[in-house]
Amino acid sequence: MKTISLQNPGEFRICETAEPEKLKSGEALIRVGKVGICGTDIHAYAGRQPFFEYPRILGHELGVEVLEVAPDVTNLEPGMHCAVEPYLNCDRCKPCALGRTNCCESLKVLGVHIDGGMRERIVVPAKKLHKSNILSLEQLALVETLSIGAHAIQRAKLDAKESVLIVGAGPIGLGALIFAQLYGAQVVVMDVNQRRLDFCQQNFNVDSTVCVGDNSIDEIKDYCKGLPTAVFDATGHLGAMESSFDYVASAGRLVYIGFQRERVSFPNPEFHRKEISIHSSRNSVSEDFRKIISWMEEGAIDTNPWITHSLQFDNIVAKFPTLNDPEEGVLKAIVDF
Ligand SMILES: [Zn+2]
Numbered sequence: 001m002k003t004i005s006l007q008n009p010g011e012f013r014i015c016e017t018a019e020p021e022k023l024k025s026g027e028a029l030i031r032v033g034k035v036g037i038c039g040t041d042i043h044a045y046a047g048r049q050p051f052f053e054y055p056r057i058l059g060h061e062l063g064v065e066v067l068e069v070a071p072d073v074t075n076l077e078p079g080m081h082c083a084v085e086p087y088l089n090c091d092r093c094k095p096c097a098l099g100r101t102n103c104c105e106s107l108k109v110l111g112v113h114i115d116g117g118m119r120e121r122i123v124v125p126a127k128k129l130h131k132s133n134i135l136s137l138e139q140l141a142l143v144e145t146l147s148i149g150a151h152a153i154q155r156a157k158l159d160a161k162e163s164v165l166i167v168g169a170g171p172i173g174l175g176a177l178i179f180a181q182l183y184g185a186q187v188v189v190m191d192v193n194q195r196r197l198d199f200c201q202q203n204f205n206v207d208s209t210v211c212v213g214d215n216s217i218d219e220i221k222d223y224c225k226g227l228p229t230a231v232f233d234a235t236g237h238l239g240a241m242e243s244s245f246d247y248v249a250s251a252g253r254l255v256y257i258g259f260q261r262e263r264v265s266f267p268n269p270e271f272h273r274k275e276i277s278i279h280s281s282r283n284s285v286s287e288d289f290r291k292i293i294s295w296m297e298e299g300a301i302d303t304n305p306w307i308t309h310s311l312q313f314d315n316i317v318a319k320f321p322t323l324n325d326p327e328e329g330v331l332k333a334i335v336d337f
Pocket residue numbers: 037038039040060061144145
């Protein structure tokens with residue numbers, strides 16, 4: 001079957017790979033319909049993704065159709081459309097026992113640690129498929145990206161009417177934004193790039209935006225009537241992550257969604273004085289997928305602004321390198337398989 005393999009940084013190869021083996025207990029065979037491209041894929045292509053091994057079949061944001069299920073799988077039938085939760089966990093370690101399958105001690109993410117969905121067919125555990133009778137394969141391919149933001153909001157246990165700051169207006173920050181809005185929070189988005197903020201203002205009905213500068217903290221205080229009680233950092237940039245600390249109100253929470261390779265430090269007296277809670281947010285869990293699919297089905301999430309670029313199987317090799325070009329203004333590119 002047709003497959004796109006990332007052989008080395010900067011080198012895709014279109015090749016034929018073997019058909020999946022016979023289904024084992026709990027498994028499903030799926031046809032890959034749409035594949036979303038995200039920062040992880042772009043970093044892997046650029047050779048910047050830590051601990052990444054080549055060759056690798058990328059693809060972890062998948063809108064798929066069920067082709068066949070093992071005899072013991074009762075919740076799915078051939079023909080159903082699903083989003084794939086690409087985080088394969090062990091179900092044996094302590095985090096898994098706590099329901100924190102997103103940070104399983106031996107987590108394998110499809111398309112990152114093991115081969116993913118940039119091929120015609122693939123076998124996955126049926127419990128990692130989240131079905132919808134209504135959504136398109138394209139919408140289903142967006143669910144994983146959105147789930148990162150939904151999970152981060154869940155980590156902070158937001159109250160309605162809370163004032164929230166989101167730092168970083170990329171796809172992950174915008175994901176956090178829409179869920180903060182769904183919870184009824186008042187949201188300010190901050191970024192270094194005015195163009196991204198304009199996009200955010202035009203498409204996401206955000207309360208306010210702040211471009212990073214000398215007065216950012218005053219602007220944020222103005223909008224939030226004091227410092228925000230929940231701050232979400234979606235930059236993965238050390239300087240921004242350390243500055244985010246300064247924006248959190250007393251008794252507030254700081255959630256780091258992005259990450260980078262260095263140590264992050266913060267002033268201990270401020271941490272103590274304000275009794276700040278700091279959370280990390282990694283991947284997402286099944287519950288996030290189910291919630292997003294039902295919100296999408298109800299029309300509470302508008303998926304229209306999300307897909308800015310479409311690629312075909314035949315032009316992905318040529319087009320992929322352009323996706324990182326800021327001039328392209330890519331929010332989400334989806335490959336049609
Ligand atoms: Zn992704």
